[in-house]
Amino acid sequence: MNKPLKQHLIDPEICIRCYTCEMTCPVEAITHDDSNVVIDAAKCDFCLDCIPVCPTGSIDEWRFVAKPYSLDDQFGWAELPAQGEIVAAGGDDAEGGDDLQAAMEALLAEAHKGAGGKAKAPATAAKPSVNLYNLGKPAVAKVQGNFRLTSDESGSDVRHIILDFGSQHFPVLEGQSIGIIPPGTDANGKPHLPRLYSVSSPRDGERRNYNNLSLTVKREDKGVCSNYVCDLKLGDEVQVTGPFGATFLMPDDPSARLLMICTGTGSAPFRGFTMRRQRAAAGTSGDMVMFFGARTPDSLPYFGPLNKVPERLLKKHLVFSRIPGVDKEYVQDRMMVEQEAIADMLADPRTHIYICGLKGMEQGVEHAFKNIAESTGMPWEATRDVMRDEGRYHVETY
Ligand code: NAP
Numbered sequence: 272m273n274k275p276l277k278q279h280l281i282d283p284e285i286c287i288r289c290y291t292c293e294m295t296c297p298v299e300a301i302t303h304d305d306s307n308v309v310i311d312a313a314k315c316d317f318c319l320d321c322i323p324v325c326p327t328g329s330i331d332e333w334r335f336v337a338k339p340y341s342l343d344d345q346f347g348w349a350e351l352p353a354q355g356e357i358v359a360a361g362g363d364d365a366e367g368g369d370d371l372q373a374a375m376e377a378l379l380a381e382a383h384k385g386a387g388g389k390a391k392a393p394a395t396a397a398k399p400s401v402n403l404y405n406l407g408k409p410a411v412a413k414v415q416g417n418f419r420l421t422s423d424e425s426g427s428d429v430r431h432i433i434l435d436f437g438s439q440h441f442p443v444l445e446g447q448s449i450g451i452i453p454p455g456t457d458a459n460g461k462p463h464l465p466r467l468y469s470v471s472s473p474r475d476g477e478r479r480n481y482n483n484l485s486l487t488v489k490r491e492d493k494g495v496c497s498n499y500v501c502d503l504k505l506g507d508e509v510q511v512t513g514p515f516g517a518t519f520l521m522p523d524d525p526s527a528r529l530l531m532i533c534t535g536t537g538s539a540p541f542r543g544f545t546m547r548r549q550r551a552a553a554g555t556s557g558d559m560v561m562f563f564g565a566r567t568p569d570s571l572p573y574f575g576p577l578n579k580v581p582e583r584l585l586k587k588h589l590v591f592s593r594i595p596g597v598d599k600e601y602v603q604d605r606m607m608v609e610q611e612a613i614a615d616m617l618a619d620p621r622t623h624i625y626i627c628g629l630k631g632m633e634q635g636v637e638h639a640f641k642n643i644a645e646s647t648g649m650p651w652e653a654t655r656d657v658m659r660d661e662g663r664y665h666v667e668t669y
Contacts, residue, residue: 276312278335283307283349286330287448301321309346391662392517394522401517406452406464410439411511413506448468449470451499451500454499470540488536527557530560535565536628537627538628558616560586562606564590627668
């Protein structure tokens, strides 16, 4: 009997089309069409390099199959097929199902080590719409606003961009992202791939009940898309893909407690979360606590408006790493200062954790959580894994 094959796949419902896996794969096994990002079974050598770079865990999917799904099969998927009964090539039922199960579990355990586990949406999150517009059929949005959020002196140019979708149906939930396709071609003459930005407004619009949304975009030196976006003028038309993201969402349960940790423009989704609660659950919502790191106050996006959000709705810990004459402080340092409050949240099954921003902060934040949890006798990894499985632990770092 021929052995069934294990095939590495991407969940098209959760994938946010950031193409990081495609850029990372050393054997060029990952490719995309207008709609999906897919893996060529003939090329994938299971090196797993793509696993830790995936911000959503959507690449952490495996199936045992008699015959691998082709690229065309995968391009056509709106959702991942379930693991079917394992039938060996040649048509016989697979023997040694227990061995296969064990092999599958070992493989998953290895993969989860890199990605930290597969993300899940909060149990009470609204159902997101995903992938309504793609490379072949993007939405066209009009620029309704482009405001600089940071001072000239800060050396950082972060913009609040408002995009209006007119009569096009473009529903988003807080925490979702959209792709912006910069005009022109890359060094190989190919059209640019879309770049992903988190939506920073709530689901009912940047302006309430308007079909618009906002983004928070930092100009990067030589950044193709960030310079394009930061230079947009009122009335310019922009090609947009998405919306993307089915897990980094907020619970609709107003009593859920939100612990949000971010650096720089990683604060974008938390602006959306905060505005949602201000609009929809004012006065009745559970705690929201934010740890937000920036170099200086004038490079912290939304510093002024954020300070106006009442502490009873949002407890803010704004920390700065480059104030002259003041010790550098990172979010994980302040978490240690606030360890009692965090331990209280960790012990509460209503708590949801969100981490967004620089990839580099993940390790420090993880370390802080481990110290805090273990100082109260909670095993951190087990606590975190339960939270993730319950859709209460979310990481989106680039
Ligand atoms: P940044 O200005 O470079 O950094 C923000 C703060 O984080 C600075 O104070 C920085 O300190 C500090 N920091 C650096 N390394 C750290 C570490 N290991 N642990 C904790 N703090 C650390 O941030 P940014 O350029 O805005 O970058 C934000 C990130 O969020 C980007 O990677 C972006 O891709 C990502 N993101 C953006 C969006 C969006 O919608 N725009 C959404 C999701 C994620 P020092 O520089 O002084 O060391």
